[in-house]
Structures are given as structure tokens and as C-alpha cells.
Amino acid sequence: MSISVCSLSGPGTSALHALGLAGDRSQCESLLQDLLSQPLKGGATYTEFLDAAGQSIDDGLCLSWPDPPFQFVLTTHGSPLILEELIHRCVELGAVHSAGSDQIFRVPEEAVAEKVLGQALGRLTEVISPEACSFLLEQASPSGFAGVVEKWKTQAPSIDEVREVLDRGLLGRAVMKSSVVVLTGVTNAGKSTLLNVLVGEDRSIVTPEEGTTRDLVVASTQINGFPLTLVDGAGWRESPGLIEEQGLLRVKEAIRKADLVVELIPPARLEEMNLEDSQKEASSIPESAFVFPEDVPVIRVLSRCDEFLSTALPPNCDLAISAKTGEGLGLLEDQILQVLYGQATVPEGGPYPFLDEHVIFLERLVSALDSGENGQVCLQDYLEGVNRC
Numbered sequence: 001m002s003i004s005v006c007s008l009s010g011p012g013t014s015a016l017h018a019l020g021l022a023g024d025r026s027q028c029e030s031l032l033q034d035l036l037s038q039p040l041k042g043g044a045t046y047t048e049f050l051d052a053a054g055q056s057i058d059d060g061l062c063l064s065w066p067d068p069p070f071q072f073v074l075t076t077h078g079s080p081l082i083l084e085e086l087i088h089r090c091v092e093l094g095a096v097h098s099a100g101s102d103q104i105f106r107v108p109e110e111a112v113a114e115k116v117l118g119q120a121l122g123r124l125t126e127v128i129s130p131e132a133c134s135f136l137l138e139q140a141s142p143s144g145f146a147g148v149v150e151k152w153k154t155q156a157p158s159i160d161e162v163r164e165v166l167d168r169g170l171l172g173r174a175v176m177k178s179s180v181v182v183l184t185g186v187t188n189a190g191k192s193t194l195l196n197v198l199v200g201e202d203r204s205i206v207t208p209e210e211g212t213t214r215d216l217v218v219a220s221t222q223i224n225g226f227p228l229t230l231v232d233g234a235g236w237r238e239s240p241g242l243i244e245e246q247g248l249l250r251v252k253e254a255i256r257k258a259d260l261v262v263e264l265i266p267p268a269r270l271e272e273m274n275l276e277d278s279q280k281e282a283s284s285i286p287e288s289a290f291v292f293p294e295d296v297p298v299i300r301v302l303s304r305c306d307e308f309l310s311t312a313l314p315p316n317c318d319l320a321i322s323a324k325t326g327e328g329l330g331l332l333e334d335q336i337l338q339v340l341y342g343q344a345t346v347p348e349g350g351p352y353p354f355l356d357e358h359v360i361f362l363e364r365l366v367s368a369l370d371s372g373e374n375g376q377v378c379l380q381d382y383l384e385g386v387n388r389c
């Protein structure tokens with residue numbers, strides 16, 4: 001019998017799994033007579049899939065498939081175990097398990113580079129915003145990164161053209177990879193409240209008691225389509241307890257690795273900072289607590305601004321927010337993206353390398369072109385996964 005069965009879906013759990021039956025149509029139909037509890041109907045048959053003992057493996061659809069190489073596509077619930085059992089049953093009934101990941105949706109003739117196309121479509125399941133989905137779909141299209149790579153296969157690019165695409169790498173990768181933003185400030189500055197608001201759920205405990213947060217709280221969110229990892233931890237204060245001191249060490253370590261620090265300065269702290277030096281000595285937190293590494297950008301924010309009596313922004317703050325009323329939060333979000341990426345919206349229009357390996361490939365291509373080659377070897381090596389140039 002010349003029937004092959006293969007999984008059309010990725011590994012692991014998902015909403016649905018699909019497998020394809022390819023080969024001679026009448027042979028496929030006779031296999032299905034044993035596999036399905038229902039007789040085949042025209043386009044789609046809702047049915048149980050039966051094992052050798054006639055027990056149901058799962059229920060799902062058997063679709064008569066219009067395009068070769070498949071004759072039929074079976075959909076099941078999303079467990080990899082069901083998929084495995086169904087493939088096993090098809091093999092019992094005479095099919096050959098083909099491990100090849102045949103594409104269910106074939107790429108059109110004017111196809112874009114399949115490698116990049118696959119990377120873009122494959123990552124659709126990972127992103128959590130509509131903006132990032134649109135971005136990936138565009139990168140998979142002829143006008144996206146997949147498209148330029150395809151074009152370069154037949155028309156050698158100029159070095160300037162490659163450099164121009166390479167320059168877009170920071171923004172493109174930002175859509176796929178979280179930057180780490182650490183929230184810092186004195187105790188009760190409102191760090192945990194802000195984290196909860198930005199994430200949209202209560203991840204960090206909030207109380208009026210100083211020293212509430214001790215361990216680091218790490219939470220994922222997205223702003224305007226850019227994924228971000230937010231880190232909240234212990235706040236600075238005079239004579240912290242033993243556990244808090246440990247917590248502060250963790251905050252310092254997190255700051256060292258951060259892409260950005262958002263320092264919250266509540267009105268009470270502002271007053272303290274405005275005291276004369278001689279008055280400060282008695283009670284204040286050491287200034288050294290607020291020294292950040294030079295290479296980590298800092299946004300200084302007046303927090304709890306609903307409690308601030310003046311309307312003028314203090315000179316040492318970039319903006320004012322209230323996590324309670326929501327004032328200034330949109331501005332803060334935009335500012336975070338501006339500082340990290342130079343713009344607050346996911347890029348649209350044109351090719352953007354979106355993986356680290358794209359940037360490495362483009363850097364190699366630039367140096368190949370720079371040394372007088374036409375770049376085809378480098379391009380081919382990248383597309384075939386060879387690590388030579």
C-alpha cells in the first residue's frame with residue numbers, strides 16, 4: 001500500500017493537531033473505512049477515530065483535502081499523545097509514517113525565502129500582541145525580511161542596502177525578545193502597585209507597610225506590541241531588616257543586568273532629597289543606594305503624583321505618574337519604549353531582521369561584500385545552515 005501519514009502540526013500541546021494522509025485516494029478511503037466510526041461524507045466528516053479494538057482514540061474531523069500531496073487531513077484535539085496514537089493506528093492499517101514536515105499550505109511560486117518565512121510563521125504562536133502578529137506576517141511576506149533575502153538570491157545586494165536592513169535589527173529583534181525593566185525606589189514608592197498595573201494583574205503584594213516586597217517579582221507584559229520583563233523588588237530604606245537586605249542585594253544584581261531602570265521617587269522622598277545636606281544626615285537613606293551602573297539608562301519618575309501638591313514637575317524627574325489614578329502611565333509606557341528602542345510603536349513597512357541569527361548573518365554579509373565578494377556564498381551558507389563565512 002502506498003499511503004503515507006504525517007503530522008502537520010508542531011510538537012507539544014496545542015489547540016488542535018492535524019495529520020495528513022497522502023497517496024492513492026481509493027487506498028486512503030479504504031484505510032479510513034477502518035479508522036473512522038462514520039462513513040465518509042463529501043467535504044468534512046465529523047467522526048470518532050477508532051483503535052484496533054474499536055475504542056475511540058479521539059473525535060475530530062476528517063477533511064477531504066483539495067491539494068496534493070494530501071488526500072485527507074484529520075484534525076484531533078491538541079494532545080501530542082492523541083496524535084501519536086492516531087499515527088500508530090494509521091501505520092497498523094498499512095500507512096507509512098513519513099516524518100517529513102510537508103507543508104499543508106504551500107508557498108506560492110514567487111515564494112519568499114522559506115527559511116525566514118518558516119521562522120516568522122513559526123513564531124506566531126509565541127507572540128502575545130496583535131501588533132507583533134502583524135509584524136511577523138509582514139516579515140514572512142515578499143515585502144518583509146523573508147522577501148529581501150529571497151530577492152538577494154537572484155540579485156546580489158549592495159553593501160549599503162544590507163547595512164540599511166541591518167540598522168533595523170534592534171527594532172526588529174525588540175518585537176521578539178523581552179527587554180528587562182527594573183523598578184526601583186524607596187519603600188512605599190509604589191513599585192509593586194505600578195508593576196501590577198502594567199501587567200494587568202495582581203502579581204506583587206501591595207500594602208502600606210514598608211518592606212512588604214522582599215524577593216524579586218518578575219512578570220512578563222507587553223507595551224504597544226513590544227514584550228517586556230518587569231522586575232520589582234525590595235525598596236531602599238533606612239535600617240532594613242535582614243531579609244530586606246538580602247532582597248536589596250538581589251535588586252542591585254537585577255539592576256546590573258537590566259536594560260532599563262525606572263526609578264520611582266514619591267513626594268515624601270522628594271521632600272527628603274530637597275533638604276539641606278546638614279539636615280539630611282540624621283535620617284536619610286545613603287545616596288549610594290541610588291547609584292546605577294553607567295551603561296544602564298534610568299527614567300526618573302515622580303510617583304504617587306496624586307499626592308503631590310505642586311503642579312510643576314520637579315527638576316530631577318522626567319515625568320510624573322499615579323498608579324492609583326492612571327495619570328501619566330501612557331507617557332511612562334511611551335518613554336520606556338523611546339529610551340529602549342527610539343520609538344514607541346512596532347515597526348511597519350519593509351524588512352526588519354527579527355532574530356539574533358539574522359543580525360549575525362547580515363554582519364557576515366556586510367563583511368563579505370566589503371571584501372569584494374558578491375555575497376552569494378554567505379547567503380547560501382545562511383540558508384543552508386552552514387557556519388563558514
Ligand SMILES: Nc1nc2c(ncn2[C@@H]2O[C@H](COP(=O)(O)OP(=O)(O)O)[C@@H](O)[C@H]2O)c(=O)[nH]1
Nearest residue numbers: 188189190191192193206207208304322323324
Ligand atoms: N495615593 C497613591 N497611593 C499609592 C500609589 N501607588 C501606590 N500607592 C500606595 O502606596 C503604598 C505602597 O505601595 P507599594 O506599591 O507597595 O510600594 P512599594 O513599596 O514601592 O512596592 C500602598 O498603600 C499603595 O496603595 C499612587 O499612585 N497613589
Ligand SMILES: [Mg+2]
Nearest residue numbers: 191192212213
Ligand atoms: Mg513593593
